[in-house]
Amino acid sequence: MAQHEHTYQVNIEWTGNKGTGTSAYRAYGRDHTIRSGTKPDIAGSSDAAFLGDASRWNPEDLLVASASACHKLWYLHLCADAGIAVLAYEDEAVGTMVDSPQLGRFTQIVLRPHVTIRAGDNAMLAHELHHAAHARCYIANSVNFPIECEPTIHLGVQPA
Template structure:
């Protein structure tokens, strides 16, 4: 029987007091016990470019979840990960109706390990991490990986 986990968040938005203006899209997401998130729409959709937007958060969620899944599978294979960075990008397509969707996300993880004999295994484990990633499993678009693995034996 699957275990179920419930996550809760609260959104708060109020109309801007300047009459005649289009809706300002800035809003707050609150999650109990955590700092509030100030969000807006993406700049391309008339939002405040200084704030995070839902597209930023989706991409961030995929990167973060993949990293945590990857660190888990590396621990199962006794790979000592010394550092992990990612510079991801996602493609969002919109149509003439204003509707849109992500069609692809590309993760570019750069992993540093301490054992040169484990580089090939470390690179292949990204596929297993993708299979375990809760967020990737919830998406209806491709999540691709172009991993790089380097060795730094002096950091151990």
């Protein structure tokens, strides 16, 4: 199979200048706007622990969301290919980051997808396909920390 290269371009505009720029650590806001093409803007900041606005998305939130969304997209693709109809999918993903004076870094992300499949479909295969989705996930293949997956599979109601 041929290798394809894909490019993703975003624009980050810092909007946190309170009048004196970065004249002091507490003198500026961490707010920014994330843009890409014609997509809706994302209001960003840093985590509240780092003087950011807790009502805005921070890079750590976005990293966990990216890992969760990438896994979900591969999982849905693989289920469709396998003839398993996913009726609902919700993930309760949690990322853990350690912050120290020397180095701040993520140590893990745990995905906890709750998946409902069509009654009569193969629940064991639906569970196993999470391993295949993880192996194919672009984000999981790009980070230097583990991404675990603890799925729960539910069977949908048999149609009357």
